[in-house]
Amino acid sequence: MSVKRKKQIAIIKEKGQTEKRVVIVPREVRCLTEAGFEVFVEKRAGLGAGFSNDYAAAGGKVVDTEKAWLSCPFVVKLKAPQKSDYRFFRPDLYLCCFFHLENDPQLAEELCRSKLTAYSYEFLKTNSGIFPVSIPQSEMSGKMAVIYGAYYLQSHMGGTGILLADTIGAPKPKVVVIGYGNAGSSAIKCALALGLEVVVIGTNPEKLRKFKAMIPSDVKTYINSREVIEREVADADLVIGTILISTYNTPPMIDESIVKKMKPGSMIVDVTCGYGTGYLPTFHKFSNHMEPIYKVHGVLHCKIDSLPSSVQVTASQALSYQIAPYLIYIGNTVFGEIQNNRLVDSCKIVKNGQILSKIVLDNFTLIDTEINKDCIMRNNSQIGESTQWKR
Secondary structure, eight states: OOOOOOOEEEOOOSSTTTOOSSSSSSSHHHHHHEEEEEEEEEEEEEEEEGGHHHHHHHTOEEEEEHOOOOOSEEEEEEEOOOOGGGGGTTTTTTEEEEGGGGOOOHHHHHHHHHOOOEEGGOOOOTTTSSOGHHHHHHHHHHHHHHHHHHHSSSSTSSOOOOOOOTTTTOOOOOEEEEESHHHHHHHHHHHHHTTTTEEEEEOOOOHHHHHTTSTTTEEEEEEHHHHHHHHHTTTTTEEOOOOOOOOOOOSSOHHHHHHSSOOOEEEEESSSSOOSSOOOTTTTTTSSSSOOEEETTTTEEOOOOGGGGGGGHHHHHHHHHHHHHHHHHHHHHHHHSSSSSSHHHHHHEEETTEEOOOOHHHHHHHHOOOHHHHHHHSTTSSSSOOEEEEE
């Protein structure tokens, strides 16, 4: 059980080469201080997102890297720690970020070795089944998929030369969106705002019917099948994949034979950015903001992990607004003000050298990495049962 102590939280600077976002902006520092937290901010944490001296004015204490990590038991950041951060891991540390641990066995090993407690935002789930912290980034990714399509469909970028907007005297360009969750819905809305022909493909008839009732009647919706995919993708100008099942054991939906039939210069954007070959197997590698696209069989492919990182100002503001109340919940649990909180437990992935997330463990099994050899499953039929890390 957590011991009550002075509530302190540290906001860490992101150190990725192209990562300029920050998990909390000064506006939400006030929310944290009003909730009783003493807020430490690593020096230059918000500089890349346009915030410099604003943290001190908002009530935060700007400190160096060592003090930010070591002065507070409760440390929050946006993306997973870099290898240079591992030296700060310790048993009394409570660390929050988007870990995406299922593709990083080395990080999993370091977390377990240190016996810290880790919370991963992407798993935080409400009683109604919503994953609230992921919403802002997902919505932005959906919109950016359409924007990227509009830019790269220009002929000098290798595209078909189609303007991705309704233009008098020209046929409406066609966009196919696979999935209609947060990212898919945002992509659909953005495409509709440009006056495009939009086709939505999903797998659940009841959910798709409800979604259909909320969008314009001229949007075509279909249940996913190979016949539908082959027909609708063949003449599409832009295809956007937004479903959350792009893993190593997912059957392909748009395979090589289908891509070969697409229009030369058309484009596929994989918003999901899953770790396996998944439902879009012609994506043999990730792209990045410096080299966003590559061609496969004459079709542009874009698979940028974390599209919103290139619009760091908006992304930081949106995430900070959404995440602050949940960080307060997690923090109050860490410091013993809340006991046995189901919301907080939903995103706890590592504790006392144990991996708690069945999803992470299942993925390690799929990719058959060394981590799986060192893990002994305990009651793996029950979600939430832990696995002991053995050295």
